[in-house]
Amino acid sequence: MAGRESMQVGVRAQDGFPFSAECFGLHEMLQLSPRQSHHRLLLLFKVVSDTEAMETLLEDAFVLFGIFTIFIFFLKVAKCLRYFVLTKWFGVPNSFFSSLGEWAVITGGTDGIGKAYAFEFAKRGLNIVLISRTKEKLIKVADEIEQATGRKVKAVQVNFTKRDIYEHIEENLKGLEIGVLVNNVGMLQTPNPCRFLEMTDIDETIDDMIAVNMVSVAKMTQLVLPKMKQRSSPQSEKAKANSANKQLHL
Incomplete structure (x- = not known):
């Protein structure tokens, strides 16, 4: 039974299915052999690290989008100020x-x-x-x-x-x-x-x-x-x- 469950975990990891902390209950962990427990812990750490990497990537993307939006806004403001300053000082030709x-x-x-x-x-x-x-x-x-x-x-x-x-x-x-x-x-x-x-x-x-x-x-x-x-x-x-x-x- 434990071998079948371990095999299912391995198949899920290869197929790319997401894992959550609920998949690794303490009661089940205690029933597994040290090798199986170590394998599950490695899978858990991999899922957590992948999630953190995705969150970091999304945060960086939002930051870059915000910087780009602010840059475009300041370009438009500078264009308006240039128009008003030039027309005020030099007038419309x-x-x-x-x-x-x-x-x-x-x-x-x-x-x-x-x-x-x-x-x-x-x-x-x-x-x-x-x-x-x-x-x-x-x-x-x-x-x-x-x-x-x-x-x-x-x-x-x-x-x-x-x-x-x-x-x-x-x-x-x-x-x-x-x-x-x-x-x-x-x-x-x-x-x-x-x-x-x-x-x-x-x-x-x-x-x-x-x-x-x-x-x-x-x-x-x-x-x-x-x-x-x-x-x-x-x-x-x-x-x-x-x-x-x-x-x-x-």
């Missing part, structure tokens, strides 16, 4: 804006933030399309930008409270290589802040606010974005490179 396209389209560009955007993009080498509702302001700001920067300015007069203006805008944007769109136009319910229910002509005011503050953003993006995407395609980049090479040869 003008070539970046001109590489996007020749024109910048700015809605509500005759006052405040929109006007400031127009001047800054013109200083960085872009031509400007101003879209606003007041013709006198458009002419005045366009002249100021042209005289200050020497860039071209195109003025488009529309009222963004209307819904039928976008075909007119599209006609005026045809053939322009637009690199930047600034959806700046907006309106408040009244010149001075007031409670919602205190608005005059509340139904008309709500419709106007939706048309100016929300519809204009979606519609202007719909007009401009497809051409931007088309120019950024690999085929377009290849065509630009071929054109540049031809000009060099000429």
Whole structure:
């Protein structure tokens, strides 16, 4: 009986079956001969050492994975810091804006933030399309930008409270290589802040606010974005490179 059990243990060891401490009970150990007991102890030590080696290997693998993850994280942080530090100290180069396209389209560009955007993009080498509702302001700001920067300015007069203006805008944007769109136009319910229910002509005011503050953003993006995407395609980049090479040869 003991010989058969010893044979089974040997077969299990050769087949690679795992052993646990429960396989080697003290009562059974005492019933075995010294040689069999020694054989079982060797098997037990081998299983324990193999388990410890596997645990060590797994620990090392997790440590290496953690180091690799932290390294990738710090690379991304360093990249972000490099971008912010360089742009803060040296600013974005003008070539970046001109590489996007020749024109910048700015809605509500005759006052405040929109006007400031127009001047800054013109200083960085872009031509400007101003879209606003007041013709006198458009002419005045366009002249100021042209005289200050020497860039071209195109003025488009529309009222963004209307819904039928976008075909007119599209006609005026045809053939322009637009690199930047600034959806700046907006309106408040009244010149001075007031409670919602205190608005005059509340139904008309709500419709106007939706048309100016929300519809204009979606519609202007719909007009401009497809051409931007088309120019950024690999085929377009290849065509630009071929054109540049031809000009060099000429």
